[in-house]
Amino acid sequence: MTSAADASSVLVWFRRDLRLADNPAVHAAAQTGRPVVAVFVLEDHPPSRAPGAASLWWLDRSLAALGEDLAALGSRLILRRGDPLAILPALARETGAELVCWNRSFEPLVEQRDEELSDLLHHHDVKVGVGNGLLLQAPWTVRSGSDTPYKVFTPYWRMAQNQLAAAPLRPAPKTLRAPKHWPDSDRLADWELHPRDPDWSTGFVDWTPGEAGAAAQLQRFVAQALETYAEARDRPARDGVSRLSPHLAWGEVGPRQVLAAVRKAAQTHPSLAEAADKFLAEIGWREFNYHLLDQQPGLATRNFRRDLDGLDWRRDAKRLAAWKRGETGYPLVDAGMRQLWATGWMHNRVRMVTASFLVKHLLIDWREGERWFWDCLVDADPANNPGNWQWSAGVGADAQPFFRIFNPMTQGEKFDPDGAYVRRWLPVLDQLETRYLHAPWTAPPEALRAAGVRLGETYPRPIVDHAEARARALDALKAAKTEAAE
């Protein structure tokens, strides 16, 4: 026997929140006790920016995983392609849904569109339930004493942590009621998110996209790597970081879950407290970058510090291409760029070095680098990617002192002392003595010969001289500041 109310269902619109546990939208929908229809919309013309190619590779796997997880609950993931403003109202009508749930994106342009969608649904007498599964706190709820948004990380994070309410995690639903009739769904394979001709993703191997993979990664990190995180996190050859970034970027795990797991470990083992704080500060930077994006919707295209708009960037297609391909002649830079290309990810320490090199050594506009990372990273995040690039370029909020220019040789010797990272991504240098590894052009001819390295043939000579490039960058920054002051 079915009542009239039973006929109506609830839509859950998945976006960058591809998980069932601690997902406010899923939880709210399941709580109604009504049939749930889960949908993901591949947007042809998103209001902000479309995911890059590597992110789409991840999305492909993650959607497959979510589909399986839903199937295990007797449910399905409906796939549609097009404009959510058209698709969701139509789907609501088709399924008799009186409620549509989703989680906020916190991208200003997406928020605008979502409000339009809200209005549209209300107009059709469909209710809307909007939750926050993306961040610990909505960006605008963290305010300074003078009721302004923060521009400096440390006071921001102090305040954010202070006012953070402890709310229990929402468990994943154990079952989901199925509707009488399932709406049509695209086939995931037809979206062709996986690259072919050529398939450049063959090196994307160390990943398990999906909620289960994210949970396993979190558990592994907390149990095994947190203890040594403070030191090991700067060593790109080691497995010392969480590698949670793509899981977070697609919402396969949420920051509240990460926070809970890390805090629990630190409570059980007080010796982990310091490492826990250090790691959670990275979660804090993610929050802070959304806080910045909220202040500056054009974070990916406009300098946060407008006084540096006069920076005299070089248009240098040749050197930009060399940077992208990992052919700058500086091994740590090249190793990083090749790791990025091969695996869709780069260690954070090396991200800083490669970003600094593009911006400072080559004086190429940070937006070029930001776009390349956006396309190549499986963890490309609408707030983190531009926020971190602006920080590296020294044009962001809370900018580093402008004289802080990374020396790729020194960074290599410090953080890849045995050269394991460089050897792994630049096999051509594998046999070179460690003392020359981070600056092959300083190696005597016989050392190069013994290692089978021919500079300019098997491995490039440096495309710029470090000392000259450094001086040029300092001059350019000084000039921009002088210009701004006038």
Add this chain to the structure above:
DNA sequence: TTTTGAGTTGTTCGA
């Protein structure tokens, strides 16, 4: 309103 202390991740140079 004014003052004060501080600001993710570094490099270079000279003693």
Add this chain to the structure above:
DNA sequence: GTCGAACAACTCAAA
């Protein structure tokens, strides 16, 4: 090889 200071000045946030 190691160590400390200089590198600039400014803006932010809180008292």
